[in-house]
Amino acid sequence: MQEWLGENRRQYETFLRVVNFLMQEGFDPVPTDPLRNQEYRMDHTRAMVDLLGSFPELDMSPPLKLFATGALFHPRRSVWTEAIDVEIIGKDSEIDDDQLIAVLEDLVRQMAPDLIDDELTMVYGQVDWLKQSLWAMGCGNSDYPHILGLLQQGNLQAAEAKILATPGADVRLLRPKAAAQFFSILNMYLPTVVHKEPRANWTVLWDLSLVGNWSYYSGLVFTLYHNRSGQVLANGGRFDIKTPTKVFTGAGFTIYLDVWQDALAIRRGSRDVS
Amino acid sequence: MSVKSTVAVAKGRIMDEVRELWQQAEFTWPIRGGSRQLWFPATDDQPGIIVARARDVCTLVARGIADFGVVGLDVLEEYPDPGVMRVMDLELGRCRLVLASKDARWPEGPVRVATKYPAITRQFFQHRGHPIETLGLSGSVELAPVIGLAPYIVDVVDTGQTLKQHGLRVVDTILWSSARLVANPGTWRIRPSSREFYQRLKTVIDRKAEDIS
Numbered sequence: 001m002q003e004w005l006g007e008n009r010r011q012y013e014t015f016l017r018v019v020n021f022l023m024q025e026g027f028d029p030v031p032t033d034p035l036r037n038q039e040y041r042m043d044h045t046r047a048m049v050d051l052l053g054s055f056p057e058l059d060m061s062p063p064l065k066l067f068a069t070g071a072l073f074h075p076r077r078s079v080w081t082e083a084i085d086v087e088i089i090g091k092d093s094e095i096d097d098d099q100l101i102a103v104l105e106d107l108v109r110q111m112a113p114d115l116i117d118d119e120l121t122m123v124y125g126q127v128d129w130l131k132q133s134l135w136a137m138g139c140g141n142s143d144y145p146h147i148l149g150l151l152q153q154g155n156l157q158a159a160e161a162k163i164l165a166t167p168g169a170d171v172r173l174l175r176p177k178a179a180a181q182f183f184s185i186l187n188m189y190l191p192t193v194v195h196k197e198p199r200a201n202w203t204v205l206w207d208l209s210l211v212g213n214w215s216y217y218s219g220l221v222f223t224l225y226h227n228r229s230g231q232v233l234a235n236g237g238r239f240d241i242k243t244p245t246k247v248f249t250g251a252g253f254t255i256y257l258d259v260w261q262d263a264l265a266i267r268r269g270s271r272d273v274s
Numbered sequence: 275m276s277v278k279s280t281v282a283v284a285k286g287r288i289m290d291e292v293r294e295l296w297q298q299a300e301f302t303w304p305i306r307g308g309s310r311q312l313w314f315p316a317t318d319d320q321p322g323i324i325v326a327r328a329r330d331v332c333t334l335v336a337r338g339i340a341d342f343g344v345v346g347l348d349v350l351e352e353y354p355d356p357g358v359m360r361v362m363d364l365e366l367g368r369c370r371l372v373l374a375s376k377d378a379r380w381p382e383g384p385v386r387v388a389t390k391y392p393a394i395t396r397q398f399f400q401h402r403g404h405p406i407e408t409l410g411l412s413g414s415v416e417l418a419p420v421i422g423l424a425p426y427i428v429d430v431v432d433t434g435q436t437l438k439q440h441g442l443r444v445v446d447t448i449l450w451s452s453a454r455l456v457a458n459p460g461t462w463r464i465r466p467s468s469r470e471f472y473q474r475l476k477t478v479i480d481r482k483a484e485d486i487s
Binding site: 074076077121123152153154155156157158175176203205207209210213223225226227229230231232 | 332333336337338341353354355356357358359360361362363454456458459460461462463464465469
């Protein structure tokens with residue numbers, strides 16, 4: 001029992017460190033309901049935006065810095081995962097991808113300073129580049145939503161088949177690559193895109209098959225993986241969300257505390273890698 | 275390069291064809307005839323295998339217990355899981371999901387359909403604007419029309435022999451299915467060894483396709 005209590009204590013200590021860090025950085029907490037539209041909460045972002053949208057006058061300059069805590073439900077596996085969601089919401093031009101990734105990196109340093117260099121891999125995708133590169137390859141206007149939908153469902157095989165149906169199109173951008181190789185291929189289709197990678201110390205790969213879990217992503221998306229377990233420690237990206245009265249532009253990420261605990265337990269040697 | 279990956283394989287009729295694919299890719303098939311062992315750990319040069327129920331394959335892959343899974347498209351469509359990536363059609367375990375009845379006629383009016391695939395069945399009839407009631411069964415579905423449980427069934431057909439034996443005929447084909455290779459998105463993206471395993475299987479599949487053409 002002591003081991004179990006100790007594990008719970010460590011999980012809450014991690015949670016408190018994250019919350020304290022976010023408060024110190026000027027992020028305000030937003031409580032979200034665990035039940036939304038008769039479904040268990042699967043995403044904090046949309047719930048936060050719904051709450052913001054209920055205020056008739058909303059000042060988003062400077063951008064709002066918000067966070068929400070609480071478990072998210074995975075209907076396929078009927079499990080809840082403890083999560084903290086961090087958002088910067090405002091006018092498009094004021095939100096910088098670099099700023100968000102810097103917050104994530106600082107957060108990771110707070111949570112597990114010794115994991116950064118050798119244990120983590122960040123994979124970046126870019127939804128808008130996917131759209132533009134497909135168009136540059138000669139795919140039809142109606143192909144993009146179809147291919148995006150397939151990638152959101154994890155159906156890489158069907159997405160590749162759809163792209164390859166266009167003569168001359170290629171699927172190399174849908175495989176993870178180091179930045180130099182990725183951008184040399186991307187620039188064949190989008191010559192004006194400049195390689196600008198948000199600063200971070202972890203290993204970085206680029207892969208346009210990464211499009212995020214939600215349809216509201218509109219630009220850079222990312223997933224931070226734990227190398228030894230292969231599990232997702234954090235994911236997020238830039239989004240546009242329309243509510244009946246407003247459009248919210250922002251960028252955010254979710255960190256999964258259970259996975260962090262597993263990663264830290266593996267580091268301590270108290271848990272095997274599956 | 276190392277191929278140290280663990281693969282969850284759906285137990286059942288596709289197992290023999292998976293063994294053949296394994297051997298063609300020059301992997302050693304670890305399961306001996308009659309063995310009831312369900313887990314064969316990976317070594318540095320051989321992938322490991324977990325024998326699992328078809329429905330559980332995606333759960334094992336999504337949770338990172340297995341790096342890859344082999345499971346039929348029919349199961350993936352019935353229980354879609356965005357926590358895994360479908361990366362290759364292995365072109366084995368071919369079968370089709372059909373609507374069948376005694377008279378092979380499209381139903382007139384609301385009708386009851388017995389099936390192991392209620393989600394696919396509902397979607398199929400919804401697209402056609404036809405009201406149905408699904409009756410979920412976990413096996414022996416072809417018995418339903420014979421014993422008066424439901425006049426129609428949706429079930430997997432391989433040779434069609436079982437349907438014939440129960441006096442049933444195909445009304446329509448809903449889905450052509452074959453085994454798919456699914457991958458854990460994390461290991462697929464960040465572990466080069468996983469892509470080596472994929473590439474070995476893909477070489478075999480591509481060679482077969484060339485031989486056919």
